[in-house]
Amino acid sequence: MDNDTFLAVESLSFGYTADRLILKNINMRFRRGSLVALMGGSGCGKTTVLRAIGAQVRPSRGRVMLEGVDVHGLDRAGLAAARRRMGMLFQHGALFTDLNIYENVAFPLREHTDLPGPMIRDLVLMKLHAVGLRGASRLMPSEISGGMARRVALARSIALDPPLLMYDEPFAGLDPISLGTIAHLIRNLNAALGATTMLVTHDVAETFRIVDYAYVMAAGEVIGEGTPEELMASTDPRVTQFLEGRSDGPVPFHYPAVPIAQELGL
């Protein structure tokens, strides 16, 4: 592996049962410091790729190499250490509902460092300031909106300044202002921290504005990859159907079924 590659997914296959694979022979490369999108329709396996990288699911075949080390070959302590270098933003934020905003962001710092209280306070306030929510630090997760919760989760995921950031559908269900804010934050944090960033999303327009490179997935396979310009110029019907958002095409509108005439007995 060349020095420039921070993370590589090699021939990765995964299925909850042996006969039904969710990921089929996935190959991906993430350059150090790049901002890369994983795109595709719902249920195509994007989130599962993230889970495999975080070793929350064990692949049936293939490797995930983080700076040359296979994360699935690590023991419990090694894996915990590797995960400390990954910041993950879950789809709905996954804030700890029994802790307030401040304590949520302080959580990774308290668990993994012996920093004195005043220093933790400064760090937490800086992270919250970066997402514009320093003033909300005493609120509970139930008292803030979905968009704000996403920003708090973002602040929490960068608490330890991880070199790898993974965002799972950060734009889902957000109003245009919140969406723009989150997109802006993701781009800025990528530039400021120099962290390799993965963005799982199906929001084409917003994503192409900010990413360096993108993979398009369908039914557990990578069907296209390239810079936004290259993908827009793609002639693969599966890629163009996704990017243009047509309801029918190589990805069928109908779930497989017997013909309707037969089902209705006509």
Place this chain on the structure above:
Amino acid sequence: MIDDIARLGAWALARLGGLGFGLRFLLRLTWLSILSLGRPRLIIEQLYFIGNRSLSIITISGLFVGFVLGLQGYYTLERYGSSEALGLLVALSLSRELGPVVTALLFAGRAGTSLTAGIGLMKAGEQLAAMEMMGVDPVARVLAPRFVAALIAMPLLAAMFSAVGVIGSWIVGVQIIGVDPGSFWSQMQAGVDIRNDIGNGVVKSMIFGVICAFIALFVGNEATATPEGVSRATTDTVVASSLVVLGFDFVLTGLMFGGL
């Protein structure tokens, strides 16, 4: 016929596998609980939620069980002209049997369900997955302090239940019915053995504490991460804890006080 045997075999294998899985989980939880003693703040927080918040239901139930024991005990003893033994009867019933068992059943309903639902909802909200992704073991950070707190809380709650129960029976027996207070207390003092009666009662409630806390945490941790899954898990906790406590109580009573 062959199919039935195969099904029985598959069922038994699945049960055995589940049992082994549960046992391994218990061992890991025990080890991490020992380690969690190094973070007393987490345990104290949980002790407040599990112990203090259960105090009202435990004391009120204890008081009423004491009232009823006073009435029923007097009615039975009076037939044999030995109503002055009421204090002894009540104290033995509570310290050996009712205190640990009823406390455990109430604990399963009050604290066990809240533990299961809390863990299940944390799982459904991906909070446990998020913790795992931060390199923090949810079993060590979330489950272990709760386990230790439940083990500390259960014997204390059972003792509280028994003490309030004795006061309840004193109110009914001595204050209302008019049993002689001197014999009520002196028979109790003379007849209750610290090691055999109270000591064994405490051991029982500690064992019930392990059972209730383990079932609540295990079921919550294994809950399907959906609203139906969490509600089913909560019910399972109460049913399983109650049955296991009652079964163990029979065996423990046999072993401790003879007969088996």
